[in-house]
Structure formats: C-alpha cells, structure tokens
Amino acid sequence: MNERADTQFEVFVRARLAELLRFGHVLTGSPHAAADLVQDALERTLLAWPRIQKRDDPEGYVRRTMINRYISIWRRRSRERLVAQIPDRASGSEPPDHSDLMWALAQLPPRARAVVVLRFYQDLSERETAAMLGCSIGTVKSQTARALARLRTHLGAAAEKGSSWTV
C-alpha cells in the first residue's frame, strides 16, 4: 500500500475508532469481544483498503465485516453469560436502570441481536438493515419481530422474578 493510502487509512481509523469500538460493544456486550471484533475487521479492511477507499462508505464496510464475523463465528464472552443470571435484588430496593433489558438482550442469539442493534442503535431502516445483513427486507421484518418477541418473553421471565419491567 502506498504512503498516501496508508495515511488515509490512519486518518480514517483515528476518526472512527471510538465509534467502532462502541458499536462492537453494543453488538457483543463485552469490551474485550468488541476490541477483538474491531481489530479483526480493521485487519481485513487494511488488506482491502486500496479498493475500499474509493467507495463512499469505508466505515460501512468495516461495520458489515464486524457484523458478519459476529454472526458467523463470534463467541459470547463471559460477562454476557454471567449477566444471563437475572440479577437478584433485595426486596424494596430500586432496580438499576434497564438491567432486566440488558439481561434479556444478552439472551438473544447473534443474528437477532445484530438486527436489534442495527434497527434500534444505528437506527437503520428495514431496507438499510437488509443491505447491511445481505438479506431481504421481509427477512429483516420477521427477524425484528421475532427478536422483540423474544425480548418480551425474557422480560416476562424477569418480571416473574420480581423485577420492575412489566410486559
């Protein structure tokens, strides 16, 4: 890679790394998994940089790479598994903000979680989400509905344990 392209890659990464790490964290639920995912995606991006930088959206390439790797092979990290225990609370204490929803989110399989993140964190439309995932709009609709239904089911289980979230 020539020096100019290398500098452009450096500029891109410096500008977007924090947001990519945040995206990875939202996707995986774990800071360490997020860092691994971003590093893996940046390795692949760097190899393809001469081709990618000509496009309008190199960050979209990186995010698509992160999502594909997350869905296909990514491991769940320990923190996410430990949060899968519904937090116990002493009776009468105020629950932390969204802890039950965090737990419910951690129960979603990777593809379902990716759809939720793209739709409700990145605020992508169904069409944009379909383009990111490489599937049809109909698939995005059904996967979104199923993911939300699953969250409601898990939140219902949390409600049975005495949390404040009611379905």
Next chain:
Amino acid sequence: MDRLEHDLRQLLGSDRWALPYDAGLVSRARDGAARRRRARGAGAIAGLAVVATAAVLVTVSALGPAPDRVPPPSRESLPDPPLIVVDGDVLLTCGIGPRFPASALDRGASGPADQGEVTAALDDLRATAGIDAPVELQKSPASAARWMVLGDDPSASPRELLVALGNWDVYGDPNPAVREYVTLERTENGWRANRWGSYCDLRPALRNPISWAVVTGVPGGLDPNSSTVTVEVMEIECTSGRDPSPFLHEPVIVETADTVTVYWTSTRGGETCPGNPSVRRTLQLDQPIGDRVLRDGSHWPPRPVTGF
C-alpha cells in the same frame, strides 16, 4: 413506538457502551494484516510447490506438528478454595445452567435424565427456532446431532439440564470460536429449551459471593530471571465499573515445573455493565518464572496470558 422499543433505544444509546480509544488496537490490526499478507504469499508459493513436487509436500505435511493438546490440570494442582473440588473433580460452569464436574466433559453427566425426552426437546427447539437454532441442530435432527448432557441439577426449581452441542474438544481446542450449548427446564410435559447460545465460556465454578477476576496482560513482559511478575487484573462480572482494588482477594498461585497458574477472585458486587477497569498487581513467585507459561486460572482449562 411501544415501551420496549423506546427502552431499547435508550439502553443502546446510553454512554455505558462507550470504550476508550485504544491506539494499541490499531498497531495490532496492522501487525495482523501483515501476517495475513505473508500467509497469503506463503500459500501461493506452497501452491506452486505442490504442482512441482507433490510427494515432497505430502511428506512435509505428515511431519508437521499436530495441534497441541492441553492436558487437564492434575488433581494435585487444583486449589480448593477458590475452586470447588469434589472427589478430585473440579466443578465447572458456563455461567448459566447447572454446574457440572470436569469429568462430565469426557463422558457426560451421570443422572436420570431420559435420553428420549432430551432428544424430543432438542428436536422441538430445532423446529421452532429455525435459523436461530444452534448450528448443530440446524445441520441434523437431535438423533443424528452430536450432543451430551453435562449438568443436571435435580434440586433446582425448576430442574434444569445443561446440554453441550457439537464436539467440545476442550483440551484439544481450549479457545474455540464456537462452543454451543442449550439449557432445558423441566415442565409437566417433559423438557423444554429455555436458553441457548453459541459459546459456553467455560470456567471453574465458585462459591457465592465470589466471582472471577482475570489476568489480562503482563505490562512490560516477563523477565525469566525474576520471581516477581507485574500483571493487569480485571473483574469480569458486571460491577458497575467500580475500582476493583478493595474487592480483589489475594491470588492463589500454583507453580509447577512448566506453568504458573494464577487464580484470582473478588467479592461480587454491582450490577450495571459499563466496562470494568483493570489494576496492576505484582505476583511473588517461589522461583524465577524462567520459561514457564503464565496462565490465568479463571478459564478451564487455564489459559496462557498472552497480553504483553
């Protein structure tokens, strides 16, 4: 927008997900890209060599090293506490579902779970979850899939089983990308899948209210001539991002001729998950570390510490 969607947007948009800028990550990405480039080049050259001298290449591959298997830690090296060791068998956990002895990884749980009922529950999961079902069940019905009941807790209410899916070659591949599992709960009509995932983060079980801390790295590297090792330690459960210093216990260090294994725990606390800070601590060994492998005992099997 209903309440769930509103709360989701609020949760996902909160600052808890923010992570610090990591300049080292970019360096590591560059190193990784360079390795991939070299591997591609080596692969192209090897391809040409195959065409030119196929017999030689077959011989070379036959002489190549087999993947190293990690031997299970010997019974004598298992510290209890903090581990829970029963009749020489350490209890393990995936973080959810029942705990199970390490011996179950070889031969499954000994218990009265009816295999036919478990098969039916797995087939039901395969039918209802579709593309979200575990990959092992997407490939085959339960009767043909690889699975094994690891954990069975008859005293739990409701009773639960932990089922490993696929080939968990824990000692042949101690750090895999995928290690699928399902938990089944007992109902009036048999077993029902209530949770499943693609990766069981296998760790030794602990007694409440203790949780694991993990050695994440050795800043400055290892000095083979030194018996002191400075490490970075971090709690792994959700601790609301607290400073771990007041909660870390004294580490238990097990030294053998080949390894130094650190078992580090802390007192559980906190519930939110904004990301945990790490702290530096110094370990005092009985002998200089030499060329022994430093391992973190919060994994099963204990995992080499690679962050230097």
